[in-house]
Structures are given as C-alpha cells and as structure tokens.
Amino acid sequence: MQDKTFLMIPGPTPVPESVLLDMAKHPIGHRSKEFSAILKEVYADLKWLFQTKNDVFIYTASGTGAMEAAMSNLINEGDKVLCCVIGNFGARWANIAKSRGAEVIKIEAELGKTIKPEQLEAALNEHKDVKIVTMTHSETSTGAKNDIKTLCEIVSKTDAISIVDGVTSVGAMPVKMDEWKIDVLVSGSQKGFMIPPGLSFLAASEKAFKMHEQCKYPSFYFDWTAHKKNLADDTTPWTPAVNLIVALRTALKMMKAEGLENIYARHERIALTLRKAVRALGLELFVKDDNCASFAITSILPPEGISVPDIRSTFKNDFDIVVANGQKTLKDKIFRMGTLGFVSDRDLLTAVASLEAVLAKLGHNFEKGAGVRAVLESLY
C-alpha cells in the first residue's frame, strides 16, 4: 500500500495540502516586486503571531540557526550567560554561548521538571554581571513547559536580557513577547507554523538591540542590523528559501483565520486530553504536573515489560504513525507523541486509539477502550 505515514513527532509536523502545493510552485525572483509583496504580508503576520511590535526576522536556517542568531548578535568573549537548563534544548543554549566565548552559568531542573522562579532570582542575585539569561519554553526533549512569563519578568528587572527558545511553543501555546517582556524570541518553521523545515524566526526587543550594538563581531549571515534594514524594504539580506516563504504566507493566513486564542485552545485541549487518556491506560507521564506540560509534545513511560523500540516499531509498522524516542539519557526510557501544528481532535482520537492498539498487541494489561473513553468524557 502507498505510504500513509503520519508524523506524530515534535517536528517535522503535518503540513496542509495547500501549503505543500505552494512548495511545488516555481520559485520567483527574490528581488522582485511580487516577492516583496509576499514578504510584506508575512512580516506583518509574524508580528501578530509573536505578539510583538518588534520586527520578526526570517532566517533560511534550522531552529538551531536562529538560536545561534540570538547569541552571535550579542555575545562578546568573556560575557556571562546564565542558562536555565531543563533538557537537551536548554543545554544547547549553553553550548552555543560557549562557542562564542561566553562564560556559562547553569541552573537546572531534574528532567521532566521546570525552573523555579526562586532559582532564577537566587542565581541573578549571586551573579550580578550576567548579561544574558536563556530559557526554553517548551522543552522538546522532555515535554516540560517553563513559566516563561514569570521568568522573563524577573530578568526584566535586571540589566540582563532574556532569550527564549519558542521553537515548539510559538503557534501552539500562548507566547506573548511584548506583554511577557521577552527580549529575544526564536522559533522554527517545521513546528507550530505548519510548513516544512528550513526557516527560522527571531525577534529582538529594544533592550536587546542596544546590547547588539555593543557586540564586536556579530555573525554576518545572521546579522540583526542587516536583517532589520532589509525588512524595512520588504526584502531579506540574502537569497531566502523562496518556496518556504510562499508556503508560510498560506500557513499564516490559515492561522489568522483560526485566531490565536483558538489555536492555543486547540493545542491545550489535545495535549491535556491525551494526558488523561494516557493515565486511563495505566501509563505514566514523564511530566507529572499538568501545569508544567507542553501543549506540543507529551512524553510517556512504557509500561513494565514493554520496550520503547517495540512501541515505536508497532506504531510504525501497523499504523504508519511515527512517534519519537527519548533523546540521550532518556533514549528507550520514554516515547514522545507530538501534537503540534496542523493537528485536530480527529488526530487525538487516532493517537489514542492507535496507542491502545499498540499496547494491546504488545500485551499490556489494561481496560480496552479506556483511553478513548477518557477522551470522550473529557471533550463532552
């Protein structure tokens, strides 16, 4: 039978057909009036999505590229960077900061848990010369969600700036850049944006731009100043991934038609209902507290005696569903189900019914139908 693969991983995520068809259009000239008109719309819609008055730059790069774009426009050798680490993607900030010569201080939480405001306050009190504080909103490696609003509020009272990884949160859960006083916010295209991988995004506050002006060797490719100047002219400094930007326009129009609050509510409903179903099947969630759960990704422990590789291969072979393994120390300890971007209540039902089928096939002892029943009771 033809490939019917359904991606239930934290990216790439499902892409709508209209967006895929945009991808197949012949690229137009990136310096043409037609393309500038598209960029103008996209730049405006990105500000809406980021909930900011700041410009949102488009990088032809992975999400990690936008992370480097944040660091490489700010850091001088020897600068102190405080990294809030609750998983692999939090640790990546620390590695990027070091790659620019920064002195890195880490505050950490146990995997599956989040940074406590008092941890951050204590660290900032101890290290008054911290220039940058990095944090991860939705930690893709664990499924935990930091309280960015509170953490950025704390940073905003100091001279430091906050940098937030919103790669799997923007377009999935509330991220209010200006209201929450986020100084630098980055995200990636193959996540809540419903388009294939290849673009990433960055917005920077006035406070961050002032720090950028002191940066001795900003990255040429990711340079904020060049991007700001070109954005004002509805263009980009270098040849961008034209097809992805045309696709992004369509995806952003779909998002605007749905409305931000509806998008957030949909992701919250699907993720939290999935958690109820998982519990109803007798499985354990890696992130215990619903208040700390990402709406984008849910990490689940396998039941006693059943392995993560068996769960993943049964999903794949029997139902063409791809779920993610844990990463690094969590490999084969958890599996992760993404519910991010172009996902619906039907996908939730599919996920839960298939999870039941996988567990039944692998011999897990549970009340058949309890997962779907939990969904129905939660939704209606």
Place this chain on the structure above:
Amino acid sequence: MQDKTFLMIPGPTPVPESVLLDMAKHPIGHRSKEFSAILKEVYADLKWLFQTKNDVFIYTASGTGAMEAAMSNLINEGDKVLCCVIGNFGARWANIAKSRGAEVIKIEAELGKTIKPEQLEAALNEHKDVKIVTMTHSETSTGAKNDIKTLCEIVSKTDAISIVDGVTSVGAMPVKMDEWKIDVLVSGSQKGFMIPPGLSFLAASEKAFKMHEQCKYPSFYFDWTAHKKNLADDTTPWTPAVNLIVALRTALKMMKAEGLENIYARHERIALTLRKAVRALGLELFVKDDNCASFAITSILPPEGISVPDIRSTFKNDFDIVVANGQKTLKDKIFRMGTLGFVSDRDLLTAVASLEAVLAKLGHNFEKGAGVRAVLESLY
C-alpha cells in the same frame, strides 16, 4: 493569461517539474532510516559534483551562509586574510572575514576583469603571514571568471589555504576541487543544482581541517566537526530542509545521467554563443575577453540611448522573461542574463530572439535576425 515567468537571472534558476513535485511531498522525519538513505545518496553525488574525496556538507542556509561557514570555522581574531576582489561577491568575503575579526588585505581587478596570477604571487610574497586567500570563481555581479586553477596552485605552495566561492560555477563550469588544490569550496542550491534556494554546500581539504582545529570559536550552527561527524552517520546535525534535500536527490540524478563533461559543454556552448549573438546585435559585452567569461551569467551594456530599466521591463512585460540589473555601481549600467542550471539550446534561442524583439521595440538600430543567425552559425 496565467503566469509564464521565465527566470533568466543568476538565481533562482529554472527548476525541472520532477524536482518541483518533490518539493510538494510531505516532509519525512529527518532522523528516519528513509531519510538517511536519501542523504547517503546525496552526500555521495555531491562528492562527484565537487570532484573531491572530501566530504561535502549540506547547510540549510543561503550561499552566504556557506560563505560564513567557511570563514567562521577558520578565523581567529587578528588573522590575516587576503581577498581577491573582482566584484560584489569577492567583496563579500572581505566583509565576512572582518565580521570575524580578521585583518583583511585586498587585491582587486577592474570590474569585468579578473585577478592576474602575478598579482596574487606578489601579494603572498609581501604578506608571508596570510592565513587564508579568498576568491570568486564566477563573479555573479560582473560575469567574469577567475582562473581558479592557477590561483589555487599558487596558494597551495604556501601555508595559506584557498577558499573558493563556487556559488554560480559548481554544476555549470569545470571546478575540480582535488585536482585544482582548492582547500574550501562553497556553492548554493538555486544555481547549477537546479533546485530552489535554501541549501548551500561546503567541502574542506585536510589542510583546511587542520586550520579548523586551531579555530577558537567555530560557529555552532555551521561547525565542520559536527557536520563531519553526522555525515559519517548519513545524517545532519540539525533539522535540515527535508523537502529541498529530497528535491536535490532528483536533481543530482539528472546531472549524473547527463554527465559532468556534457553539463560543462552545454553551459559553455550556451554562454559563449549568447556572447556571439550579443556582438552580432551591435551590443557591447561587459567582460570583453571570452576566456574570462563565466558560463553562468553574461553582462551586457545597453545600446546608446536605451536604458537598462526599459530593457528589463520590456523583457518582463512583453515576454515574461526576468533578466537582472547590475548591482551597486553597475546598477542601470548593465543588464545580466543568466544561463545557469536547467537551461537548453532552446532557452538560448528564446533569449536571443527575445533580446532582438526587445531591442527592436525600443528602437535600437540593428540588422534584424542577426542575433539568431549568429547562434545558428555558431551551433551548426
């Protein structure tokens, strides 16, 4: 009438339908076995195209990203970089080197001309401590072609390494990385590769990798070591532009079916025949010497009394053909016709016949049909 735009600019270039249809396929997981199998093929075919035993890294980035990837894996603050500048893209190397704290020395040629071997020899004699020499193979802003083989041979006799911008030359004109002793070669997807913009490529010699090991702060996103390690496992360090890589596989298969020598011969035939036709129409070429002419892009001076904007708008409005303006100081002084990638003898006839039509409409006094006749006489 529906859009029939034909891009005759130096990128984006025409994309085959089979490649466009690949773009519309749903992205697959970038950590899947299926995707690794695709990457394995692509990595092997890129080595063939670059004519090298070195690994060829794939960056999700514009060509400028690959240029930064070259510099940011090598330069320490204060290093001396010698830049061979024959146009805007040569100057870009100097700007990127400065953005990493390098001390830049330039050797230049008049626009439309190329670097003489003795210029390079003299500069290297004067500055024995030069660490890196940058050069542009096909200078897209003028249409001139440096003699990379000779220049890299000179560099190879010193401790310096050569970095070559092959953005509009790889896949269009002979570039033999290993035979010509090129240490670092970069290129971009929307050029000879026949796919849309969004990917760029870099290969580095052993000599370059030794210098990389001394680099204090290599870019995290573009890091050669991370890319080399992941390439060995048929993967990429960060989520790549999956759709573009699937499209690239198809384009590389097309190129292998045609054969490298045939690809080069096709580009040479089309570019040099276009030059004959331009002369037959009484127009002046910006690059006078056929031996210094790029096969990718031809810069043409407008006839007396006819403006470049009028030529470009007549091409666009009457024939749906996009030709490029000059850049910076050459703006409105020349127009540039790209003959790069998925181009055929039919496109050459189209270009010349349309150029005649544009000139006739704008009142240029020339023997009608002389351009096409020059093509036919040259081809047969």
